[in-house]
Amino acid sequence: MARGHSLLFLVLIVVALAQLPALVVVSGEPQVPCYFIFGDSLVDSGNNNGLVTAAKANYPPYGIDFPQGVTGRFTNGLTIADIIGQLLGFDKFIPPYSNVTNQEISTGVNYASGGAGIRDESGSQLGDRISFNRQLVNHAAIISRLLLLQRNTTFTKEYVKKCIYISNIGNNDYINNYLMPNNYPTSRIYTVDQYAEVLVRQYSLQLRTLYNLGARKVAVFGLGLIGCTPAEIARFGTDGRPCVDSINDAVNRVNVRLKPLVDQLNSNFSDARFTFINLTSISTPPEGVTLPTEPCCQLRADGQCVPNSTPCPNRDLTIFYDGYHTTQIANIATATRSYTALSPNDASPYDISRLAQL
């Protein structure tokens, strides 16, 4: 394990250092005028703080490495969405929808919500959450506010076409739905393959709604290796393997359908650029490297950090902050590779830096 640690350190640090100049806050214009974020706890920046739900992270030790401390981000520091924003040249973090002012909406809004899924009911056993459908309703409201604010419909329509949109959703349709047969009937209604099909069909309609609201540059993140998270490993066991293979196999059935979906959207809407970000490719370590799976903080039964507990000191050597969520250093590695792909598998057909230029 010690060897695994030091190799991991090298892999992550090399990637992180290569991007350091870009991560230094730059003054000057961002590459695109605006940036909108949809998704779940991997990119939530505080939208759940006022909701009645267990899925919130507005307490220490979350935020221990974030400049403003605790914000509701489900990690020690920056999320993937924050880092992509910095790489795009935004000098401020995109504000959460729950808190955004009219002055701020023209540079973008973060709608993401911990516990949320493609399906409305996903995450409901934890309490309230803003499902992807509700995030789209919120986005429609923001577009209306922008139209009023900019007072020129033609201008606003052209303006929102230039923005980057990212969508990182679907993990809770497994973690907090299909994999919880006591709370949800989906695993009795659908086979693993049928469920992936149903999810992607719904996601397809939702992404078309996003297009109809003016989005033209959209990065669709595939699902992560949920079977490698400490919480799922503790729940299901791995039979001596590094991860819960059956879970990774289930979510991969979504991923293999998302790439063709992105291709279809690009050919049906010739003025749009959708791209698929392959988190499997991005987070699979090089041959022979074993990533540490121990979480950094002390876990509550639901996989989140115990409030006010002391986290591990070596957070830059750890992949998981809690039972499900990655540390800032892992997020830097993921975000930089989705921004500048290191392998043709990472992002297709475009990485985010290319998407911004198109």
Ligand SMILES: *[C@@H]1O[C@H](CO)[C@@H](O)[C@H](O)[C@H]1NC(C)=O
């Ligand atoms: C909401 O806005 C207030 C005032 O601008 C700020 O103090 C607070 O930290 C914000 N909350 C979040 C979750 O960003």
Ligand SMILES: *[C@@H]1O[C@H](CO)[C@@H](O)[C@H](O)[C@H]1NC(C)=O
């Ligand atoms: C509205 O915006 C369009 C596109 O930017 C511009 O050509 C036009 O002059 C604007 N109209 C007014 C009345 O400002």
Ligand SMILES: *[C@@H]1O[C@H](CO)[C@@H](O)[C@H](O)[C@H]1NC(C)=O
């Ligand atoms: C693309 O267009 C084809 C043919 O009209 C249609 O069957 C398909 O559902 C469309 N797909 C998407 C994702 O819009």
Ligand SMILES: *[C@@H]1O[C@H](CO)[C@@H](O)[C@H](O)[C@H]1NC(C)=O
């Ligand atoms: C994602 O990348 C992996 C390589 O790590 C590749 O095997 C897989 O086919 C890719 N998935 C998709 C949907 O393109």
